[in-house]
Amino acid sequence: MGLIVAFDKGGVxxxxxxxxxxxxxxxxxxxxxxxxxxxxAASAGALREKCPSALxxxxxxxxxxxxxxxxxxxxxxxxxxxxxxxxxxxxxxGLDELKRLLDEKDRKLIVVASMSHPGAAKTYDKVLGExxxxxxxxxxxxxxxxxxxxxxxRLVRERLGNTVKILAPGVGAQGARPxxxxxxxxxxxxxxxxxxxxxxxxxxxxxxIEEQRKTLSSCRGAxxx
Amino acid sequence: MGLIVAFDKGGVxxxxxxxxxxxxxxxxxxxxxxxxxxxxAASAGALREKCPSALxxxxxxxxxxxxxxxxxxxxxxxxxxxxxxxxxxxxxxGLDELKRLLDEKDRKLIVVASMSHPGAAKTYDKVLGExxxxxxxxxxxxxxxxxxxxxxxRLVRERLGNTVKILAPGVGAQGARPxxxxxxxxxxxxxxxxxxxxxxxxxxxxxxIEEQRKTLSSCRGAxxx
Numbered sequence: 001m002g003l004i005v006a007f008d009k010g011g012v013x014x015x016x017x018x019x020x021x022x023x024x025x026x027x028x029x030x031x032x033x034x035x036x037x038x039x040x041a042a043s044a045g046a047l048r049e050k051c052p053s054a055l056x057x058x059x060x061x062x063x064x065x066x067x068x069x070x071x072x073x074x075x076x077x078x079x080x081x082x083x084x085x086x087x088x089x090x091x092x093x094g095l096d097e098l099k100r101l102l103d104e105k106d107r108k109l110i111v112v113a114s115m116s117h118p119g120a121a122k123t124y125d126k127v128l129g130e131x132x133x134x135x136x137x138x139x140x141x142x143x144x145x146x147x148x149x150x151x152x153x154r155l156v157r158e159r160l161g162n163t164v165k166i167l168a169p170g171v172g173a174q175g176a177r178p179x180x181x182x183x184x185x186x187x188x189x190x191x192x193x194x195x196x197x198x199x200x201x202x203x204x205x206x207x208x209i210e211e212q213r214k215t216l217s218s219c220r221g222a223x224x225x
Numbered sequence: 226m227g228l229i230v231a232f233d234k235g236g237v238x239x240x241x242x243x244x245x246x247x248x249x250x251x252x253x254x255x256x257x258x259x260x261x262x263x264x265x266a267a268s269a270g271a272l273r274e275k276c277p278s279a280l281x282x283x284x285x286x287x288x289x290x291x292x293x294x295x296x297x298x299x300x301x302x303x304x305x306x307x308x309x310x311x312x313x314x315x316x317x318x319g320l321d322e323l324k325r326l327l328d329e330k331d332r333k334l335i336v337v338a339s340m341s342h343p344g345a346a347k348t349y350d351k352v353l354g355e356x357x358x359x360x361x362x363x364x365x366x367x368x369x370x371x372x373x374x375x376x377x378x379r380l381v382r383e384r385l386g387n388t389v390k391i392l393a394p395g396v397g398a399q400g401a402r403p404x405x406x407x408x409x410x411x412x413x414x415x416x417x418x419x420x421x422x423x424x425x426x427x428x429x430x431x432x433x434i435e436e437q438r439k440t441l442s443s444c445r446g447a448x449x450x
Contacts, residue, residue: 009296033258033285034296040265060258063288071259086288088313090344113439117290119315122355130347139398219330 001212002182003205004057006168006192008032012043018201019050025205028055030169030190032086036060036076044079050223056200057110057167058082063089066097073101082108084144087131088124089198091141095138108141116146116170142167142187147176158170159184171208178208179215226252226437227407228424228430229282229392231417235256237268243426244275250430253280253308255394255415261285261301265408269304280333288314298326309369312356313349317438320363321432337364338381341371341395352398353377357384367392372401375409382410396433403433426444 010096019029027093029051036058060077062069062085073083085098095111096136102109113131115124115154124131135143138158143160145153147168156166165188168181172194181189191208198204228251232240244254252274256269261283277444285300287294287310298308310323320336321438327334340349349356361384368385370378372393381391390413391429393406397419403435406414423429 007330008293023349032293032296033289034293034300036262037266038300041262061288063286063313064258066338068233068257068259071257072262075259075263086311088311088348089340090342090346090348092344093342094344096344111329115290115314117315117318118321119317119321119359121315123313123352123359126352126355127348130351132342134348 001209001216002186002188003209003212004028004030004188005031005195006030006169006190007196008034008192009038010035010196012039012046016047016050018196019047022195022203022205023051023054025202025209026054027188028057030057030059031080032059033061038088038137041076041079044076054093057081057082057085059188061086061112062098066094069094069098070101073098073107074105076109077102078106079088080107082110082141083110085136086108087111087113088127090130091137095134099138099140105158105166109138110144110146110165110167111135111138111140114145114152116148118178125185128155132156134161138159141165144169145186146170147181147186150180151182153186154182166211176209177215180217182212182216184221188223226434226441227411227413228434228437229253229255229280229413229415230420230430231257231284231394231415232272233259233417234263234357235260235421237264237271241272241275243421244272246427247420247430248279250411250427251279253282255282256286257284258286266301266304269301271347273304279306282307282309283308286311286337287323291319295326296322298323298332299330302327302330302332305332307335307366309335309337312336312338312360313352315355316359316362320359324363324365330439334363335369335390335392336360336363336365336369337369339374339377341373353380355423356380356430361385366390368395370411371395372406372411372414373429374402375405378406378409378411401438402440404438404444407437407441408444
């Protein structure tokens with residue numbers, strides 16, 4: 001259906017146990033900088049062992065010159081399938097170098113096109129066109145666009161076509177309803193606290209998947225399952 | 226004189242030895258994400274022990290919603306005096322929350338106003354005014370502006386006044402000459418590979434400080450030492 005679970009905090013044992021339970025239920029796991037800094041990048045290896053078949057995304061939100069983003073990506077590459085960087089850093093001397101390095105290591109690049117908090121409206125949004133140009137030049141595997149802003153998801157899909165994957169965070173705690181981003185054209189919805197903070201995370205995930213299915217079938221119309 | 230040494234990679238023992246040698250020669254140390262991810266955030270504690278009196282900057286280049294930036298900053302706060310975040314995330318729901326958290330922990334916020342690589346000219350530079358507005362709202366202790374672009378350093382100094390510290394990376398490997406950024410109004414120049422990659426890092430640092438002094442005295446005119 002397209003569901004990725006986000007880990008931002010907590011210890012390795014707790015997270016590994018959760019990954020084991022959710023493996024086969026969800027499609028992937030996104031691990032954030034707070035978790036990786038607290039536990040070290042190699043800790044992601046212990047998580048990955050519990051579900052090697054899932055999509056593993058390092059949510060580093062890289063935003064540096066190409067040389068430094070490359071150094072950082074190299075450190076997490078053994079444990080992840082994909083790495084997230086910011087479109088805001090631009091292409092030349094930024095995303096270009098990172099993309100080359102990830103290609104060499106056979107890892108996927110995912111680029112943030114837009115953020116969901118109010119402050120970004122005055123900065124990120126104002127150069128959305130330029131950010132999308134940088135993304136087109138970088139040819140990433142995936143793009144991040146907020147679930148809370150379906151119009152941006154639609155724009156990314158129109159502009160970049162069907163080959164790129166769209167990942168939409170902001171479902172649950174940040175306010176978007178499960179399935180809304182999929183309706184707008186996203187491939188994956190990213191859910192954090194609504195699953196990881198639940199008393200029964202597997203049940204919470206199943207409920208979200210069921211909601212995604214319902215929302216998607218109603219937005220696509222009765223004729224299309 | 227205003228010299229901060231940047232560590233982006235390497236092991237803890239090697240870096241700690243280098244810190245021990247450079248302590249008292251330079252003013253501070255900036256530790257990058259690659260180092261912290263490879264060695265875990267707590268590794269910075271071992272570095273800091275070798276020179277507790279220096280200014281310790283966590284160069285996280287945070288660029289996320291306020292909640293996640295706050296989580297990340299909390300993890301490094303025990304080992305650092307200051308944390309670097311990106312101005313392009315904006316204020317509301319971004320830098321505002323991070324600033325509040327750092328104030329609570331009695332730690333300094335440093336915000337990136339501009340980057341030096343060509344790709345940023347099409348994104349970051351186009352919203353420099355908005356980024357500076359976000360920085361004015363956040364009232365950080367310091368601002369990062371590239372040594373390779375003295376006009377931006379002058380603009381930041383004019384706009385934000387003398388209370389804010391300006392930190393200028395890009396000296397050495399990236400092309401700026403020692404002292405140029407100080408002449409433009411920066412308080413600290415940040416040097417990485419030209420010191421950490423040198424056969425004799427202490428001598429390299431002393432040579433850079435001497436160059437800073439000469440450049441600064443010539444740009445300030447003979448009358449001002």
